[in-house]
Amino acid sequence: MTTTVVEGFVYPNHEVFWGVLIVIYPYFVSIITGMVTVYAIAEFWRKELKDIEKLVVISSLPFVLSALLPLLLDLGQPQRAFEIYLTPNFSSVMAVFGIVYLTELFTLLGEMWFLFRVDIVRMAQTESNKLLRLLYRILTLGVYDISEKAIKLDKKIIKILTGIELIAAWCLSYVSFLFGVVKSNPWWNTTILPVSFVFGGLAAGGAMVLLLYLAFTRAYGIERKPNIISTVANYAFYFMLAAFALETINTILYAYKEDIAWAVIKLASTELAVPLAIQVIGSLEALLFLKYVCYRCNLGKIDTPFIAIASVTILVVVFAMRWNMVIGAQLIDYSLRGFVSYTPPLWGREGLIAALGVLVAPFIMLPVVAYIFPPYERKLRAGL
Amino acid sequence: MKHVRRALVVFINILIILIVVIFGIKGLGEEVYPAIADKLFGVEGIYGTSGEQKEIIKKPVHAEGREYCSKCHEEIYRKSDQGKHNFDCQTCHGAASDHPKMRLKVDSSREFCLGCHKATIGRDNETIRVLHNWENHGKDRVCTACHDPHHPWFD
Structure with missing residues (x-):
């Protein structure tokens, strides 16, 4: 680990154990929470979002799968990353992750199957590629029943699965504050943290859905609908507002209560100055842009660059929030009278290159999933 | 109806395989698969203890x-x-x-002695004799070449 003492009194065994990969882990989990929530909103409340239902489901799968990668790379022995799933246990906070994660994965897969069942049946009969047709045939499980009654039943089951998945996804986001709370520094050891983190995750998921909507509509040659963008952007706006307000209140409170954590203020003004600046300025910028996007969409106009900038900003801001929580919590010493600095190495198992690879992984998996389960009609893409 | 039943069968089969794997690996014992939960769905057991620690616990210490x-x-x-x-x-x-x-x-290596005598934050000369220039002091030689480990001071 690259740790150097910066200032104040630091206990001798102080070290930054969780690097940049452990920042990505809660970040991915947050995105999953947000995307599942957008899906649940589409399923239960907003009928106009039905169009992006399939898109959201297939794109949350790569994120769910690659949420394992940071753990795999962080742990010295690779089999330990999978022990979580094979040792269901409630005596450890981290072990519960295995149970919640498997629930999330299976409900997502079930949801995908029921949502795409009609498509699978159709493609099992018409697909020209022999290998793909075999795959679709296996996926139909031998039932080609797409009657009105069967589809109605599918929809009911999807609703139940979405309910379970939503609970699982919100429970999943506990891992994001686990890393802050375990360190038990006064900065993050607050009751506000879980709420703030769920909201941050919801905003990130909404932003990711917006970005993917832009990408998929372009790839498949579909006309973008202003009301979809405006609804998702509106949700993302309010989630972002809540997350930003809660996090800022928390930080300001500790900076104000100087007696409790001297190191917090010092850290905020030196070591974490850049991520904190990104968090504050980025949040304000994203909020402004999102509201503008909503306003324009309500007039029936779509400003693609503004949507893209707002979404990317939210994703960067939420990453900065996770960085402040995971790394920031570790920088403060238990003495509260000193802190260390952290610079991630470029190479190595926990380096920046590995982190970049993990960040890109879902976007490599996504085209494969989209090829097998196209969210929109494939013909249109051929015509483009 | 039929497709839901089939999907349930697939899901239950996956669940059964998972449970069989869990109990199968558990049955192989701690030597094969360390750090496995000693009690499922209960707080008891030494889950969270590393394999090495478990090995040490087994050894009789006198x-x-x-x-x-x-x-x-x-x-x-x-x-x-x-x-x-x-x-x-x-x-x-x-x-x-x-x-x-x-x-x-x-262990008569330098590192063993430096485990206590290396200069570290929080370790002062009042409590223990801290070697500030440990990198150069008696370079490339074991400490016991000059110091008697039982009475390291020169009279």
């Missing part, structure tokens, strides 16, 4: 006091008693256990 050593090593005992290295012999030599029968080993 410790003795300084007086036990002094029975045979009277001379060394009295020598160390004069200085500040008058702590328990087992600190460096390891647990006595069946000592006369079994030979005790001691």
